[in-house]
Amino acid sequence: MKQAFRDYPVRGYTIIERNGLRIGIFGLLGKDAAEDASFARPITFSDPVEAARKTVKILKEREKVDLVVCLSHSGTNPDKAHSEDEKLAAAVPGIDVIVSGHTHTILQSPIRAGKTLIVSAGSYGTWLGVLDLKVGKSCKIEVTGYRLRKIDTSVPEDRNIARTIDGFRSLVEERYLSHFGYRFSQVLAFQPFNGQTIEETYTKPGETGLGNLVTDAYRYAVGEAEGRRRHIDAAVDVLGCIRSSLFKGDIRVSDVFQTTSLGPVQYGYCGNTIIVVYLTGRDLKNLLEVHTSIAPSKKDALLSVSGIRFSYNPNRMPFDRVTSVEIEGADHRFRPLENERRYSVAINSYLANLIDFVGKKSFGILQITPRDEAGNAVSARDESRLTVMRNGEPLREWIALAEYLSSFPEKNGIPTMPKRYAKPEGRIVAEASWNPVKLIARGNWITIIAAVLIVVAVILVVEFVHKRFRQGDHK
Structure with a gap:
């Protein structure tokens, strides 16, 4: 596997230059996605935050990039406690843009976490996300535009890509589908x-x-x-x-x-x-x-x-x-x-x-x-x-x-x-219900313990109130 990574090659990051800007790009797999990778064994995954910190340090100090972009398979979530990319942005402030995946989130506007922008365009190629940035002399980044474009039949087909796909189609039919007695179409x-x-x-x-x-x-x-x-x-x-x-x-x-x-x-x-x-x-x-x-x-x-x-x-x-x-x-x-x-x-x-x-x-x-x-x-x-x-x-x-x-x-x-x-x-x-009977009927040990704790709490409150009233009557 290590040799395959070297031969492909799989790099820790890449640098592209556009209009005089050096842009550092690296990829990341989040903890939730790593847990989902049930067939990955015996491969293990390093901590994404630590990996990001090391890579950003290299990009900033050794490669002298003007912009750091993270392609993250970690995701965002309305519940901040489960929003891995927002946590990543807070822990690694040197990332300028996180292009977020894994959770299939469609962000109609970027999330700003500190100085980091987080964008996400859903899943399965349904949308094309376009983020326009203006980078100043001091590398100050300003958002000048953000939009999601629906990919459907109104988008003209690219002939070169279509020709490549047709070539793969014949290979799939010959080397895979024919074994099971099926044809592509x-x-x-x-x-x-x-x-x-x-x-x-x-x-x-x-x-x-x-x-x-x-x-x-x-x-x-x-x-x-x-x-x-x-x-x-x-x-x-x-x-x-x-x-x-x-x-x-x-x-x-x-x-x-x-x-x-x-x-x-x-x-x-x-x-x-x-x-x-x-x-x-x-x-x-x-x-x-x-x-x-x-x-x-x-x-x-x-x-x-x-x-x-x-x-x-x-x-x-x-x-x-x-x-x-x-x-x-x-x-x-x-x-x-x-x-x-x-x-x-x-x-x-x-x-x-x-x-x-x-x-x-x-x-x-x-x-x-x-x-x-x-x-x-x-x-x-x-x-x-x-x-x-x-x-x-x-x-x-x-x-x-x-x-x-x-x-x-x-x-x-x-x-x-x-x-x-x-x-x-x-x-x-x-079947949502707050009926007390339906909340505890045939409950397991979790429900039983919770019910007991609630009953005990109610008894303590009643005892406390009763005691206060008795003290008031005594006075």
Whole structure:
């Protein structure tokens, strides 16, 4: 890996000169993004603030740059406590501009943190951010303009870039897709509606028709691959693994891959594989609590589910907000979750490698122990034997989605997506309530301790007030 970094090469920074200005540019990976990099092992990441300080010192003192720009995969957040790039700006004031990524934030105007400007243009190339700066003789920086330009069909195509893309397309088809029997522009199905965009999902988080489609595809494809050997009770995915929307019209192989494109090279080809683990009802509830208590501050952790219906009360204590869970049986009837029963759950390899992360993010409260079909505890190192195989190949999530789309009933000679995937259908329901009974009913130890503390506090206040009244009467 070190040799590859040298050969590519990967540099610690680069210098460009424009109109007599020396501009130093360096990249940075934030702590939250590093935690998300589940396949990075055995690579480790240094502290981003310390790395930035060292690089800025070199750029300022050795390279004598006039402007320091940080391309940061750390992100901003309305909650200042979780806004890594704002923390970076405060800790490393020598950075002039931070171009912020990772959190997919669309900043309509720059954030000024001290003397540092922070800009962000969303995700997936939807917007082009343009920042105009005026740099004075003493390197004083003045913002003269900032705008976001929507990238859509109104933007003329660049012929040279289009020609390059066409060249890559033939390579992808020849060296990758042909192995699975697909072509780049092959039509798999027709979608008669426009669904919610990924951008909208991050601004208005919750259940989505697209997430339902993807997780339903997991269960369908596992069943097909295994000849219906076992019933898959549920499937779970996270929003961060769904990378693109599907729009009205023909859905092609390239669209499907773009939607579920995450995953490293495994078993010779890239893409997340699908594995099946067994979770007790208690563990499954803990996994669903990710949606209620971790995702509000980390939206890419929002869940999509299949074979599950659950409700939660966002006003309850964190990590104890799920109030009811039902699981779909082989007869397609939903029944209440049983705490000690083991359920088969299809997930992708990315989520499988992050299950330990759930415990870390919940301060050890949400403990989850994945098991194999025999009931033995498993970990990430057991992934290969838990991976679902299809025709002698590991089943990849994009293949699962492609197969599921192709299975839909035909209309006018083409498989057509059912309209139930146009919008949420009640798999995840938020039921906000301040009713005291609903706040503590069937609560775990967190809720019980909180309730006891509140009761004790109320008793102490009542005793204090009563004592003061008695003292007043005595006088």
